[in-house]
Amino acid sequence: MVKLDQQLKEDTGYLWVMARLEPASPFGRALARTPRWYGPGEEGALEAELGRVDALLAWMEQGAPAVENVVHLLSEFHDIKNSFQRPSNSPMDEVELFEVKHFLLYLERLAEEYGRFPRPEGLELRPMTGLLDLLDPSGRRLPPFSVENAFDPALERIRADKLQVERELRGAEGEARETLLARRRELVLEEDKAELAARRRLTAALLREKAGFFAAMDAIGRLDLTLAKARLARRFGCVRPRLSAVPEVEAFDMVHPEVADHLKERGGAFTPVSITLEKGTTVITGANMGGKSVSLKSVTLNLLLLQTGFFVFAREMTAPLFDSVSLICTDRQSVEQGLSSFGAEVAALGDLLRREKGKFFFVALDEFARGTNPREGAALARALVEYLGGLNCVAMMTTHYDGVSDAARRHYQVAGLAALDTAAFRAGEAPLDRLSRLMDYRLLAAPPGAPCPRDALRVCRLLDLDEEWMKIFEENS
Numbered sequence: 001m002v003k004l005d006q007q008l009k010e011d012t013g014y015l016w017v018m019a020r021l022e023p024a025s026p027f028g029r030a031l032a033r034t035p036r037w038y039g040p041g042e043e044g045a046l047e048a049e050l051g052r053v054d055a056l057l058a059w060m061e062q063g064a065p066a067v068e069n070v071v072h073l074l075s076e077f078h079d080i081k082n083s084f085q086r087p088s089n090s091p092m093d094e095v096e097l098f099e100v101k102h103f104l105l106y107l108e109r110l111a112e113e114y115g116r117f118p119r120p121e122g123l124e125l126r127p128m129t130g131l132l133d134l135l136d137p138s139g140r141r142l143p144p145f146s147v148e149n150a151f152d153p154a155l156e157r158i159r160a161d162k163l164q165v166e167r168e169l170r171g172a173e174g175e176a177r178e179t180l181l182a183r184r185r186e187l188v189l190e191e192d193k194a195e196l197a198a199r200r201r202l203t204a205a206l207l208r209e210k211a212g213f214f215a216a217m218d219a220i221g222r223l224d225l226t227l228a229k230a231r232l233a234r235r236f237g238c239v240r241p242r243l244s245a246v247p248e249v250e251a252f253d254m255v256h257p258e259v260a261d262h263l264k265e266r267g268g269a270f271t272p273v274s275i276t277l278e279k280g281t282t283v284i285t286g287a288n289m290g291g292k293s294v295s296l297k298s299v300t301l302n303l304l305l306l307q308t309g310f311f312v313f314a315r316e317m318t319a320p321l322f323d324s325v326s327l328i329c330t331d332r333q334s335v336e337q338g339l340s341s342f343g344a345e346v347a348a349l350g351d352l353l354r355r356e357k358g359k360f361f362f363v364a365l366d367e368f369a370r371g372t373n374p375r376e377g378a379a380l381a382r383a384l385v386e387y388l389g390g391l392n393c394v395a396m397m398t399t400h401y402d403g404v405s406d407a408a409r410r411h412y413q414v415a416g417l418a419a420l421d422t423a424a425f426r427a428g429e430a431p432l433d434r435l436s437r438l439m440d441y442r443l444l445a446a447p448p449g450a451p452c453p454r455d456a457l458r459v460c461r462l463l464d465l466d467e468e469w470m471k472i473f474e475e476n477s
Contacts, residue, residue, distance in 0.1 A: 002037035002324060004304065011327055012301040016258040017310075020235070021228050024074035027217045028224025035308040040321045040360055043243050048122060049226070049309040050240050055120040056230035066116050067227075073110040074224045077103060081217065084210045091199040092206070097135065098145035100206060104132040105143060107216055114223070123223050128212060134205060151198035158194060162187040229310055238311035241302075242318040247279040247360070247394055249299065253315035256298040272315070273298050275412060275443055277396060280389040283405040284398045284443065285450075286414025292398035293329075293366050295414075295443060299396060300327045300364045322394070323359035326352050329366035342372045349384075356393075363388075364396040378403060405448045412443040413450065 009015045023029050038046035060067050080103050083096045092100070108127040119125075133139070137150035149156040165184045172180050206213075232238065236257055244250075253272035260270035273295045275282070284292045302312040303325045328348050345368060352363060368384060369377035378401035386407040388395045397404070405411040 002039065004035065004037070004308075008304075008327055011329060012297050012304060013256060013258040014301055014304050017232070017301070017305065021232055023221075023224045023228040024071050025077045025220055025224045026079040027077065027221030028074065028228060030079075031221045031225045032228070038307055038309060038321060039323050043321060046307075046309060046321065047243065050311070052120040052123055052226050053229045053233065053309070053311060054240055055118075056227050057233055059117050060230055060234055066113055069113050070110065070227065071231075073106055073113060074220065074227075076106045077220060079217075080213070084207065084213060086207075088204060088207055089200075091196065091203045093199070094145060094147065097199065097202060098143070101132070101135040101145045102143050103213075104128055104135065105141060107220070108132060108141075110220070120226075123219070123226060125219055125223060126216070128209070128216060131206065131209060134202065147195045147198050151202070152194045154194050155191065155198070158187055158191045162191065233311040236313060238313055239315065239317070241306045241312045241314075242316075244318045244320045247320055247392075249275075249277040249303070249317075249319040249362075249394060251275055251299065251302065251314050251317045251319075254298050254302055254317065255313040256294055256301060257313050259294050259298075271442060273443060275299065276410065277394050278409045279392075279394055280409030281385045281395040281397055281407070282410040282412065283385060283408040283448075284396065284412045284414070285400065285405060285446075291414055295412075296364045296366055296396055296398050297327065300325060300362075303362060320360075322362045324352075324356055324361045326361065326363045327366070328352070328363060328368070342369065345369075359392070361393045362395070363393060366398050368397055368399065370400070374401070377401060382406060402451050403449070405446075405450065408448045411446045411448045411450060413446040415442045415444050 004014070009018070018032060021032055023032050036049075038049070078099055080096075080099050083092055083100060086092075104127075107125070108129065111125045111127045114125055132141075135145065136142075137148060147155070149159065162184060165180050165187065169177065169180050169184070252274045254274070255270055255272055263270050271291065275295065277299070284295060286292050298313075302314060302317060303319060303322070305312050306317065306319055307321060307325060328345050345365075349363075349365070349368075352361075365384075369380045372380070381397065381399055381401055381404045385395075385397060385404055389407060389409065397408075399405075
């Protein structure tokens with residue numbers, strides 16, 4: 001089972017998305033922390049999961065109050081796993097029995113509420129009515145728990161005798177009082193013994209159904225997580241991805257939600273990404289600050305979401321299933337451990353190629369080899385494009401080196417500043433906001449080998465760098 005690396009989740013924005021997933025139960029949250037990875041050969045299982053999300057999304061679109069009722073009931077569950085991790089001769093105390101009864105009661109209520117709509121296959125919920133009846137012999141279906149008389153015939157007699165003794169104590173004095181107090185102590189011990197016996201019997205009965213409890217927790221968690229996926233899709237307008245039998249990724253109007261959210265806060269708007277990736281390497285070139293890295297991370301993020309059973313942030317997206325999805329950029333942890341940025345990314349790439357040898361993988365490389373001598377860096381990047389073209393993979397690489405795209409399967413360029421009026425300054429406008437307004441972030445198909453755009457001078461001027469410095473730069477470029 002593929003376990004997503006924490007750094008990968010952070011670098012791609014996957015953590016940002018997960019922070020907005022909001023499963024309501026502890027069981028749903030536990031599943032969200034370790035999302036299932038659907039690899040090659042599991043297309044049927046992934047389609048089933050996406051179908052369940054689709055069904056719950058359609059259910060939500062009806063606007064029925066039952067949806068919010070289900071979410072509320074899910075939030076009422078407590079994690080009771082620890083109560084079942086015990087020897088069979090260790091009885092649960094009253095607090096634990098209260099928690100188990102609470103679980104069974106809300107399972108019954110959830111199954112009833114959830115049953116108001118057609119349930120997607122694989123998301124069935126069954127109440128454990130017999131066990132709830134065992135803990136609730138009065139049938140009142142109220143959360144509080146106590147060891148009732150009904151649990152042991154002796155309890156009713158003991159408690160009646162104790163109550164009578166306590167009444168007599170109110171007016172007793174001297175030796176009569178001492179006799180009654182002694183009798184009360186005897187009855188308390190009898191009551192404790194009877195309650196302990198009752199708790200032992202209840203615990204034994206519950207432990208015999210341990211597997212059923214764990215299955216119920218899993219069912220609650222899967223319903224909760226799937227419903228959370230549907231709520232996330234509805235909130236952000238995500239769509240169901242299509243699975244492909246060919247090694248090609250195709251996305252139209254794809255969005256990186258975290259970047260889009262930051263831009264919206266500043267009054268800007270995200271430029272959607274449309275791109276096709278084939279087996280081999282696709283190279284993206286363009287000006288610095290032209291959005292190449294964002295395009296790279298948008299693809300990687302949405303592939304991670306697809307392969308963990310989520311709808312994607314795009315108008316349309318089609319992709320095959322990969323054994324792994326990776327992003328290689330400057331590894332902050334490796335740099336902190338003493339590696340240069342170049343050393344860190346080369347080490348990460350080497351680990352990836354050894355680990356995924358013979359597998360079908362996706363890898364995105366952000367400005368690979370930029371941390372070394374430009375001439376060597378360009379040669380190394382070109383060689384990598386050619387090498388990856390001979391592997392069973394789909395790769396993306398952003399670069400500002402000329403010639404890297406020569407061996408690329410596809411080549412895209414950021415539209416950049418060429419078609420824009422870069423003299424359109426606005427009074428009081430922050431330099432970064434100006435650049436964002438004037439930069440055309442669209443990806444345009446370009447022939448392999450096309451030279452990288454030359455926008456550095458205009459970028460620097462838009463950022464209000466010293467004009468004398470810019471004149472020297474222009475004379476030497």
